[in-house]
Each structure stands twice: as structure tokens, then as C-alpha cells.
Amino acid sequence: MRVLVTGAGGFVGSRIVSRFAAAGHTVTAAARSLHALFSVSTVTLDLLDPASITAAFVAARPDAVVHAAALADLGKCESNLQLANRVNADGTALIADRCREHGARLIYLSTDQVFDGAAPWRRETDDTNPVQVYGQTKLNGEQAVLAEAVVAPNAAFCIARLALVYGLAPPGSPKLSAVEQILAAASAGETARLFTDEYRTPIHADDVAAACELLALLPAERLPPIIHVAGPDRLSRWELGQLIAERWRLDTSLLEPALQADLKVGLPRAKDVSLDTSILRGLMSPAPRSIKEGLDAVHREWVASQPRGQTGSARTS
Numbered sequence: 449m450r451v452l453v454t455g456a457g458g459f460v461g462s463r464i465v466s467r468f469a470a471a472g473h474t475v476t477a478a479a480r481s482l483h484a485l486f487s488v489s490t491v492t493l494d495l496l497d498p499a500s501i502t503a504a505f506v507a508a509r510p511d512a513v514v515h516a517a518a519l520a521d522l523g524k525c526e527s528n529l530q531l532a533n534r535v536n537a538d539g540t541a542l543i544a545d546r547c548r549e550h551g552a553r554l555i556y557l558s559t560d561q562v563f564d565g566a567a568p569w570r571r572e573t574d575d576t577n578p579v580q581v582y583g584q585t586k587l588n589g590e591q592a593v594l595a596e597a598v599v600a601p602n603a604a605f606c607i608a609r610l611a612l613v614y615g616l617a618p619p620g621s622p623k624l625s626a627v628e629q630i631l632a633a634a635s636a637g638e639t640a641r642l643f644t645d646e647y648r649t650p651i652h653a654d655d656v657a658a659a660c661e662l663l664a665l666l667p668a669e670r671l672p673p674i675i676h677v678a679g680p681d682r683l684s685r686w687e688l689g690q691l692i693a694e695r696w697r698l699d700t701s702l703l704e705p706a707l708q709a710d711l712k713v714g715l716p717r718a719k720d721v722s723l724d725t726s727i728l729r730g731l732m733s734p735a736p737r738s739i740k741e742g743l744d745a746v747h748r749e750w751v752a753s754q755p756r757g758q759t760g761s762a763r764t765s
């Protein structure tokens with residue numbers, strides 16, 4: 449299968465590229481700026497530049513597109529609604545339009561942040577109601593995909609809503625993943641304040657990539673229009689931090705419990721965006737791993753990535 453992956457230099461996109469390439473698919477990695485890390489064909493693609501999208505499709509001739517590119521920084525979205533919407537909604541509309549033109553299946557990566565967090569274990573059919581600009585613009589992207597599906601009922605489109613993704617950021621990335629942020633804070637002796645009342649269903653980045661491959665290969669008649677892609681465990685940020693601290697043997701006194709209400713300023717935050725994954729579990733075997741298994745895998749990868757003798761760089765108790 450020929451697969452085009454947008455946002456290929458990002459945290460999730462880079463894992464998807466690796467997964468498809470390792471499985472023997474012909475992968476084209478699309479990113480705004482290309483770097484030497486890619487071991488597959490590359491194209492430059494900027495969602496703000498429709499001509500670059502057209503050129504990427506012509507070069508890749510994809511059977512399937514995994515659309516991972518997004519303005520995924522919540523703060524930047526909040527401070528620049530117009531840009532967030534152009535990238536996350538208009539850019540997605542362009543990708544969906546080109547998929548229809550080229551007869552390519554589209555897997556659009558959306559987010560648990562389309563929900564308001566008022567109730568746990570949200571299903572695909574539940575009402576959406578984002579509380580942040582990021583979630584709203586990703587939802588606008590979903591609506592663009594659904595609108596394209598109405599115009600082209602035979603086209604294969606799937607919206608995959610991801611929960612919080614954990615793992616290690618790609619080598620050389622300027623951004624740290626959620627796990628790495630806690631490690632960096634511990635290493636600097638800084639206190640990390642973690643919410644005890646904010647719940648997610650975290651998923652290992654490699655399980656997201658495995659789900660994307662499944663969705664790309666699934667017979668069209670079995671492809672769900674919307675699917676929740678999440679891990680099996682519902683955890684607060686605080687509980688997740690405790691598990692990370694336990695696995696890395698960090699000094700737990702550096703983790704401080706907090707309530708969302710303690711945050712007097714800052715972004716609006718959804719309380720509980722845990723996702724029900726009944727549909728995914730009916731399709732995917734093995735299903736996404738537990739948080740304990742996932743953190744063990746991240747820890748092994750982290751140890752392997754450390755220069756010799758430096759695995760104690762995060763402050764331990």
C-alpha cells in the first residue's frame with residue numbers, strides 16, 4: 449500500500465511513518481521542513497499552501513493518507529484562533545478534498561478534546577462540545593471530513609479521535625512529550641503540579657500507529673466513520689505522574705497534587721475526556737496495552753536512548 453503521512457516530523461506522525469515503513473508499505477513522509485531523520489521518501493507539505501498539498505498527492509499517489517499534521521499546541525491555538533482554524537480545519541478540508549480526487553482513504557487524527565469533559569467514557573456517538581480553541585478547530589476539521597464524505601459517499605474516510613498519547617518524542621525534537629516533561633522537571637529538581645481531577649485514557653504512541661495501520665487496511669465496508677483510539681486505563685494527570693515516578697524511580701516529593709480550580713489563570717480545561725473504545729477493541733488485536741505495560745515499554749526505550757551510564761539523569765529517590 450502507498451501511504452502519505454502528514455505531520456511526519458511530529459510526535460505521533462513519526463511513529464506512524466516508522467510503523468508503516470516497518471510493515472513494508474511504501475511511505476511518503478510529508479512535513480513542513482524535511483530533515484535527515486526520515487528513511488523514507490519525503491515531500492514538503494504546508495497546510496497553508498494548497499499547491500504543496502496537491503504536489504504531495506501527485507508525488508505520493510497514495511492509497512491511504514494518515515493526516516497527523518495540526519497546530520497541536522493548545523496555547524498557540526488559544527492565542528491565534530484564525531491560524532488554528534486555517535491549519536486544523538481548512539487544511540483538513542483540503543486534505544479530504546484531495547483524498548476524494550485521488551480515491552485515497554483518509555484517516556484524520558482528531559482528539560478527545562472535542563468533548564467538554566463533563567462525563568467519563570465518551571462514545572463516538574456522544575455529543576461534542578469543546579471547551580478550548582484547539583478542540584473546536586479539530587472538531588471543525590472533523591466536520592470538513594464528514595462534509596466531504598457526504599459529497600463522495602463511496603470514499604473511505606475515518607476520523608480517529610486520539611486520547612493523550614505518551615511515549616518519547618522523536619530524536620532531535622524541540623518539543624518534549626508528557627512523560628519527558630515530568631522527567632525534565634524531576635531532573636531539574638523542579639516541582640510538577642499535576643491535576644487530581646483531570647482524567648484521560650492515555651495510549652502508547654506505537655499503539656496509535658498500529659491502530660492507524662489497521663484502519664488503513666480494513667475492508668471499506670468495516671471502516672467506522674469515527675473511532676476512539678485510546679488505552680484501557682482511565683487516569684488523572686496525578687495518577688499518571690505517580691506511575692511515571694514509580695517506573696523511573698523519581699523523587700515523588702517533586703510531584704504536587706493540584707485541582708483544576710487552583711489554576712486561576714490559563715486555558716479552560718476539560719475535566720474528564722476518557723474515551724470508550726468498544727469499537728476499537730472489536731477490531732484491533734492485540735488491543736492497546738495497559739498503562740503499566742506501556743510505561744515499561746517507554747522506559748526500556750528511554751534507557752536504550754541514554755548515553756552509557758546516564759540513566760540516572762532524572763533525579764531519583
Ligand SMILES: NC(=O)c1ccc[n+]([C@@H]2O[C@H](COP(=O)([O-])OP(=O)(O)OC[C@H]3O[C@@H](n4cnc5c(N)ncnc54)[C@H](OP(=O)(O)O)[C@@H]3O)[C@@H](O)[C@H]2O)c1
Nearest residue numbers: 455457458459460480494495516517518520559610612613
Ligand atoms: N499528542 C497527543 O497527545 C494527541 C492527542 C490527541 C490528538 N492528537 C492529534 O494527533 C496529531 C499529531 O499530534 P502530535 O502530538 O504529533 O503533534 P506535533 O508533534 O505537534 O505534530 C504535529 C505536526 O504537524 C505539523 N504542522 C503544524 N502546522 C503545519 C502546517 N501548517 N502544515 C503542515 N504541517 C504542519 C508540525 O510541523 P512542524 O514540526 O514543522 O511544526 C508537526 O510536525 C494531531 O492532529 C493532534 O491533533 C495528538
